[in-house]
Amino acid sequence: MGLIDRATLLANLERVEARVAAACARAGRTRDTVQIVAVTKRHPPELVRLAWEAGLRHVGENYAQELRDKHEALSDCAGLRWHAIGPVQPKNAKYVAKAAHVFHALERLEVAQELSRRRTGGVLPCFVEVNVEGEASKAGLTTESVRPFLESVRALPNLEVVGLMTMPPFTENPEMVRPAFRRLAALAKELGLSQLSMGTTGDFEVAIEEGATHVRIGTALFGERPE
Numbered sequence: 766m767g768l769i770d771r772a773t774l775l776a777n778l779e780r781v782e783a784r785v786a787a788a789c790a791r792a793g794r795t796r797d798t799v800q801i802v803a804v805t806k807r808h809p810p811e812l813v814r815l816a817w818e819a820g821l822r823h824v825g826e827n828y829a830q831e832l833r834d835k836h837e838a839l840s841d842c843a844g845l846r847w848h849a850i851g852p853v854q855p856k857n858a859k860y861v862a863k864a865a866h867v868f869h870a871l872e873r874l875e876v877a878q879e880l881s882r883r884r885t886g887g888v889l890p891c892f893v894e895v896n897v898e899g900e901a902s903k904a905g906l907t908t909e910s911v912r913p914f915l916e917s918v919r920a921l922p923n924l925e926v927v928g929l930m931t932m933p934p935f936t937e938n939p940e941m942v943r944p945a946f947r948r949l950a951a952l953a954k955e956l957g958l959s960q961l962s963m964g965t966t967g968d969f970e971v972a973i974e975e976g977a978t979h980v981r982i983g984t985a986l987f988g989e990r991p992e
């Protein structure tokens with residue numbers, strides 16, 4: 766699959782920006798309360814460079830080794846901030862600790878411990894991933910286990926939990942996931958956490974209406990991912 770060209774990316778970005786701005790307006794929020802994390806997983810490093818040239822500064826990667834490699838390949842892109850958005854194995858946490866500016870998928874104490882141990886040069890802001898719907902096959906903590914998990918993580922140096930993240934099942938109709946986003950927002954409020962990482966290509970507008978501070982958008986910006 767060929768790389769998306771610059772003109773297409775700029776047009777996609779403009780459309781996504783307009784939709785984000787409209788969702789903010791509907792929700793009575795200012796545009797600067799929502800961060801777009803451009804999800805570049807499985808795309809080559811050249812695509813990340815193209816995104817950076819287009820003005821995008823926050824990019825999202827799912828796989829720890831891919832994050833490590835791209836972080837290294839693109840070290841000359843000033844101001845680029847790497848968001849690790851997928852769950853990680855304890856043995857790969859070192860790559861996230863080194864390369865990530867933000868981690869969106871904290872769900873295991875073992876990983877938190879490893880990140881804490883390996884992190885140097887500044888606190889790593891983390892989102893705790895929650896499986897709001899309680900689906901068996903999904904990553905994330907159950908809603909009941911978030912509070913005790915937070916208490917354990919708070920004892921660890923070099924990490925700070927700043928919010929909650931969720932990845933609801935894909936549905937054709939984004940209204941179907943609104944209740945999940947609403948539940949995540951309520952839980953974050955209850956726990957005194959101010960940030961919410963929720964919403965992807967299929968449902969980012971609904972997520973913004975329900976309070977998302979970070980939307981993780983891949984396909985709407987870059988087209989289909991390579992296999």
Ligand SMILES: *Cc1c(COP(=O)(O)O)cnc(C)c1O
Nearest residue numbers: 804850965966967981982983984
């Ligand atoms: C792939 C992925 C995204 C982006 O999905 P799109 O539908 O391409 O926008 C967002 N969040 C996570 C955790 C992902 O794995």
